[in-house]
Amino acid sequence: MPGGDQEPASYYVGVDVGTGSVRAALVDQRGVLLAFADQPIKKWEPQFNHHEQSSEDIWAACCVVTKEVVQGIDLTQIRGLGFDATCSLVVLDEQFHPLPVNNEGDSHRNVIMWLDHRAVSQVQRINETQHSVLQHVGGAMSVEMQAPKLLWLKENLRETCWDKAGHFFDLPDFLSWKATGVTARSLCSLVCKWTYSAEKGWDDSFWKMIGLEDFVAENYSRIGNQVLPPGAALGNGLTPDAAKDLGLPAGIAVAASLIDAHAGGLGVIGADVRGHGLACEGQPMTSRLAVICGTSSCHMVIDHMVQGHAAFPELQAKATARCQSVYAYLNSHLDLIKKTQPVGFLTVDLHVWPDFHGNRSPLADPTLKGMVTGLKLSQDLDDLAILYLATVQAIAFGTRLIIEAMEAEGHTISTLFLCGGLSKNPLFVQMHADITGVTVVLSQEVESVLVGAAILGACASGDFASVQEAMARMSKVGKVVFPRLEDKSSHQSSLRMTLEHPRIYQDVLKRLHQPLTSCQQPQTKRSKDDVASLQAEFV
Secondary structure (H helix, E strand, C coil): CCCCCCCCCCCEEEEEEEECCCEEEEEECCEEEEEEEEEEEEEEEEEECCEEECCHHHHHHHHHEEEEEECCCCCCHEEEEEEECCCCCEEECCCEEEEECCCCCCCCCCEEECCCCHHHHHHHHHHCCCCCCHHHCCCCCCCCCCCHHHHHHHCCCCCCCCHEEEEEEHHHHHHHHHHCCCEEEEEEHHHHHHCCCCEEECCCHHHHCCCCCCHHCCCCCCCCEEEEEECCCCCCCCCHHHHHHHHCCCCCEECCEEEEHHHHHHHHEEEEEEEECCCCCCHHHHHHHEEEHHHHHHHHHHHHHHHHCCHHHHHHHHHHCCCHHHHHHHHHHHHHCCCCCHHHHHHHCCEEEECCCCCCCCCCCCCCEEEEEECCCCCCCCHHHHHHHHHHHHHHHHHHHHHHHHHHCCCCCCEEECCHHHHHCHHHHHHHHHHHHHHEEEECCHHHHHHHHHHHHHHCCCCCCCCHHHHHHHHEEEEECCCCCHHHHHHHHHHHHHHHHHHHHHHHHHHHHHCEEECCEECCCCHHHHHHHHHCCCC
């Protein structure tokens, strides 16, 4: 815990609400994390593709972790508070009480989580409109955005939820309202997930076209008609009730919030890079790309592949015996079995397409499925390690696909800034450098998302003149990882599989395994020439 005469005079609290836990940190003016706490939060999956949480549970967890990180310090030195969270949808009635987002009528479960895919039919209809607002979300809306979820609620829970709803919040905005009583929304949430335009505001024609004309008639009161930039000070600061809940002084500055991934970007991307020999030095901030390696992009896929393998119990036992995580053990095991070759050559015949839960970016296709090709009959620990490596590579190829899509639209990306849980995994980081061919920068402070949330509080306090100044002062370059050119050739076959022809590849597999159209009529056997011609489409 901080102490002594040399410590900075001001502190900021950052709160990060992730998929499975709430975390908080106490951060000083230099961006140094002084105290950390986390608390798990409950999730419900009442049926396939339905994922729910409780806003009351989430707020209670925020209170636990915030009280913990400020223990033993002079509370008068805390200058600001910032929140970030996942893009989950919170539903409250006109009196701000929770409403059910489920068929069971359980109002405690009033949050549709970001990863919920119940609104596939609704998003398909929205995308079929080809409305001009879709051009601002990559041409097609993701099922994880809020418009399809809102339409699902109207069509499926009209009486128990939709007609009673007084407020639809993105989770980051719910937290800032809970702290201040101010219902203003963050520009970040509304632009990224709700189709709001920073220049033009809401587009009435879009909401009317998709069947949510209610919002237009209400002047958008339920989804936000006061919008502020992230880091702007809200109202009169922390309310007395919220201050008591959180263990913080009433009246301290509270910032307009950010989406969790954006907070990670805020915590890393603005670092002063002078003296590190990076290509982005002296270039516009747009030459930098922040990659937030959290649950949505990485953990679920890797966990799914590793934990479902027959050798996983053996891996767990051996990792526990060494007091290692399973991923640290797998990394060391890969070093043993690669012998003298670069590790990338271990997967020359094994390829993973990692969209087991659809693709958010850049394809925005929730119907895509994952696949693995090149499997053998053996299921030992070597096979598990190589499958893990192929999955890590597949995620890195996904990052490369995003970069190439951005560059096709005129962007120039010279440096990647990684943060989040898997940025602590050296294999994951090196594969991103090797496969994208772009230098990777890791932040000096590992918990960059929490630093980003604290930067919001610092901006709201007025201690910095701008977000840019706070970023430069509070985020620092740590390790720099360069691409290994000698590994380039080992990734070329995977490049063809996972980058150039993902849709063709899936179509080929579908046609190779067409079901019988009639049980009386046997399927015509494909000749070797037929198979070869199909395979030629993607190789």
